[in-house]
Amino acid sequence: MIENNAKKNRGARHNDMLISVENVSKDYRIGRHRLRVLRGVDLAVKGGEFLSIEGPSGAGKSTLLHIMGILDTPTEGAVIYEQENIASFGDRKRAYRRNRLFGFVFQFYHLLPDLTAQENVALPALAGLGIQRWRRGRKEALQKSRSVLDLVGLSERCRHRPTQLSGGERQRVAIARALINKPRMLLCDEPTGNLDTASGTEILDLLCRLREELNTTLVMVTHDAKVAERADRKVFMKDGRIVNQSRRQ
Ligand SMILES: Nc1ncnc2c1ncn2[C@@H]1O[C@H](COP(=O)(O)OP(=O)(O)OP(=O)(O)O)[C@@H](O)[C@H]1O
Ligand SMILES: [Mg+2]
Incomplete structure (x- = not known):
């Protein structure tokens, strides 16, 4: 069922919608020129929903995801x-809110090479800790990190550095890092884009399982139609606009 429900949602969104992007435009300045990459986007996401965002390269998908995640x-x-x-x-205030509300997963993992998996995962739990709370905070963050690595099936890899992990394992570490602060939403930008089919399917299965178990909302940019098929709702973008939406029957 294809529907254009941006307008339809407008009345209800403050009730059952977790987050809504409202009439968002984004311009970049290149020298004297202004490049408009988002053009009046409306998108509301329900709590617990799995939403995919598809569209050609340059359509504005990542820009929209970054704006949604502040x-x-x-x-x-x-x-x-x-x-x-x-x-x-x-x-x-934006950094504080972002760190609690959102977990981010990117195509190229963005792990720090000199830190172990456990230390990488612990990082968002350490953000904003003052000197006084640092020592205790660090110990707690490393403990939490262990349990989240266990959740993604990597408890045996805590001490590995990113170069000592496979691509799929690196993405699991990145997912654990995204989860450590128990975010309401996971925002994923092509999380399977750098992986072979088997590892990509494992990562997608993991994200779907975590969403069920943790009751997390999932927003995922993807170029892979098979990945988008798993979503409750698919949004298509072109030239900075949402041009279509479809809901899984
Ligand atoms: N910092 C920036 N400065 C100028 N232009 C930018 C900047 N970031 C993105 N753009 C432009 O904005 C447009 C949208 O970029 P965006 O990364 O959101 O696309 P995308 O849909 O995610 O594409 P892809 O599928 O290739 O990742 C592109 O044309 C890009 O060149
Ligand atoms: Mg992108």
């Missing part, structure tokens, strides 16, 4: 969470 700010429009426009917060 990694980047829109030129116009709002990101509403619990009736607040979290995109309008100052840097510190």
